Amino acid sequence: MADFSAVTLWGVLSAGVAFAVGAGLWTFAEYNIHRFLGHHPRFRGNIFEKEHTRHHSVGNYFAPAIKKAGAAILAAILLGGPSVWLLGALVGGAFTLGFALMYLTYEGLHWLDHVHPGWTPRMRRLRRHHFWHHFGSPKLNHGVTTTFWDRVYGTYAEPGVIRVPKKLAMRWLVDDRTGAVRTEHAAHYRLQ
Ligand SMILES: [Zn+2]
Ligand SMILES: [Zn+2]
Structure with missing residues (x-):
C-alpha cells in the first residue's frame, strides 16, 4: 500500500511539473510563432502571417x-x-493540457486586450506591451501572455506613449461623447 501511494504521489507531482512545462512551452511557441511566422520576411505568405x-x-x-x-x-x-505515447497518459496528458490551456489563455487575453475596458494595473502594463508592438514597434514586444521571451531574445521595449491611429482605435480607449482618449488612459495613449 505504501509503495502504491508513493507511486501515486510521484505520478501527481510529475503530472504537475509536466503541466507547468506544457504551459511554459506554449509561451515559447507563442513568441516564436508571432515573431517568425507573423513578422519575419523569410516566412512571409504563410496562413498565420496573412491573418x-x-x-x-x-x-x-x-x-x-x-x-x-x-x-x-x-x-x-x-x-x-507523441507525448502520451512517450510519457504515458497521466504525464503526457498533463503536458498537453498545460500547453492547450495556456494557448486558450493567450487567445482570451489577446482578445480582451483589444475589446475589454477594465484591467488590473499589472494587466494594463501587459496590455501596453502588446499595443506597443501594434503601434510603436512591430519588431519588438512579441509576447502576449508574458514579456519573458522578449527579455530573453532582446526584443523587449518598455512601452512609451502609444500613438493609435484613429481608424484602428480600440473601443475601450475612446470616449464616445468626445471622440478623445478616455482620461484614465490619457497618460499612456494618444490618438492620431
Ligand atoms: Zn493584437
Ligand atoms: Zn504582430
Whole structure:
C-alpha cells in the first residue's frame, strides 16, 4: 500500500511539473510563432502571417474561430499523440493540457486586450506591451501572455506613449461623447 501511494504521489507531482512545462512551452511557441511566422520576411505568405497582417492593419480584426480551432486540433494531435505515447497518459496528458490551456489563455487575453475596458494595473502594463508592438514597434514586444521571451531574445521595449491611429482605435480607449482618449488612459495613449 505504501509503495502504491508513493507511486501515486510521484505520478501527481510529475503530472504537475509536466503541466507547468506544457504551459511554459506554449509561451515559447507563442513568441516564436508571432515573431517568425507573423513578422519575419523569410516566412512571409504563410496562413498565420496573412491573418496576422490583417490583425495589424484592420482595427480589432481576429482570425475566424474555425481557423484557430483547426490549428489547435492539429497541434493537439501532433503534440498530444507523441507525448502520451512517450510519457504515458497521466504525464503526457498533463503536458498537453498545460500547453492547450495556456494557448486558450493567450487567445482570451489577446482578445480582451483589444475589446475589454477594465484591467488590473499589472494587466494594463501587459496590455501596453502588446499595443506597443501594434503601434510603436512591430519588431519588438512579441509576447502576449508574458514579456519573458522578449527579455530573453532582446526584443523587449518598455512601452512609451502609444500613438493609435484613429481608424484602428480600440473601443475601450475612446470616449464616445468626445471622440478623445478616455482620461484614465490619457497618460499612456494618444490618438492620431
Ligand atoms: Zn493584437
Ligand atoms: Zn504582430
